[in-house]
Amino acid sequence: MNKIIDDKELVDMLKQVDEFTLHVTEVIGFCPKEFVYRNVDNKFGIFNAPRHISSKIGTYVHKAISDFLRGKQVDLKKYEKLLDGDYYIEFDRIYNNFLAWYYTYKNKLSGIKSEISTSKKISDKVTLVGTADLIASFEMHSAVFDFKTSKSTRYIKKYEEQMGGYAFMFDNIQRGYAVILGTDDFNMIEININRGRSAFVAKLEKVLDEIEYIINGGNIDTSVSFICGMCNYRGLCDGAKIIREGDGE
Ligand code: SF4
Numbered sequence: 001m002n003k004i005i006d007d008k009e010l011v012d013m014l015k016q017v018d019e020f021t022l023h024v025t026e027v028i029g030f031c032p033k034e035f036v037y038r039n040v041d042n043k044f045g046i047f048n049a050p051r052h053i054s055s056k057i058g059t060y061v062h063k064a065i066s067d068f069l070r071g072k073q074v075d076l077k078k079y080e081k082l083l084d085g086d087y088y089i090e091f092d093r094i095y096n097n098f099l100a101w102y103y104t105y106k107n108k109l110s111g112i113k114s115e116i117s118t119s120k121k122i123s124d125k126v127t128l129v130g131t132a133d134l135i136a137s138f139e140m141h142s143a144v145f146d147f148k149t150s151k152s153t154r155y156i157k158k159y160e161e162q163m164g165g166y167a168f169m170f171d172n173i174q175r176g177y178a179v180i181l182g183t184d185d186f187n188m189i190e191i192n193i194n195r196g197r198s199a200f201v202a203k204l205e206k207v208l209d210e211i212e213y214i215i216n217g218g219n220i221d222t223s224v225s226f227i228c229g230m231c232n233y234r235g236l237c238d239g240a241k242i243i244r245e246g247d248g249e
Pocket residue numbers: 031032033034037222223224225227228231232233234235236237238239240
């Protein structure tokens with residue numbers, strides 16, 4: 001059950017958090033409220049907001065991809081039980097487009113590492129954390145791949161910033177690719193990783209200023225945007241009104 005609490009109560013709880021984490025994905029389109037909800041939740045475990053169905057499909061696709069890349073059995077029957085009819089069909093089509101991508105590029109990939117996490121302390125109180133979907137050698141270059149279950153390429157600039165964040169977090173990344181997995185096909189787009197890294201670092205500096213403001217007692221604003229579709233705390237704020245815009249970011 002959701003526990004709805006007001007900003008005053010949130011601030012009181014926030015004061016009891018000693019160390020904050022910030023996700024690479026959170027930096028892009030930063031929402032102060034999400035940052036606060038998540039850090040308070042990490043400490044107190046009080047929220048259980050309903051997830052958007054697109055976010056659920058994206059999570060399950062990523063889990064299935066990770067299991068596949070790690071050589072584990074992918075139990076599709078399990079996903080069929082977790083997702084209702086049409087949603088399972090959507091999941092299945094996206095997953096099959098991942099397989100089509102994988103078998104297209106299999107011979108160019110080596111040293112595959114799936115769902116790799118890392119962290120970096122970036123201020124006295126804040127640690128940046130990130131998980132890359134796939135890091136591998138691709139055409140003799142160390143590359144990061146991000147699987148997107150959105151059907152749209154309109155967020156490509158955001159993908160560039162996000163993957164620039166992975167280049168900032170992981171050593172020696174030379175190339176980046178967004179692999180857009182739709183229900184009909186896949187589309188692999190090379191990202192300008194250096195430009196993305198610069199954009200990410202510039203954004204990170206602004207976000208750190210905002211965090212400083214919040215933890216020193218400033219207002220906790222919401223920032224309703226494309227990220228709400230993937231936010232674990234939708235349902236607790238206006239982000240719940242975002243229906244499809246944030247599909248599978
Ligand atoms: S749903 Fe949107 S507005 Fe609400 S906390 Fe999440 S990102 Fe912020």
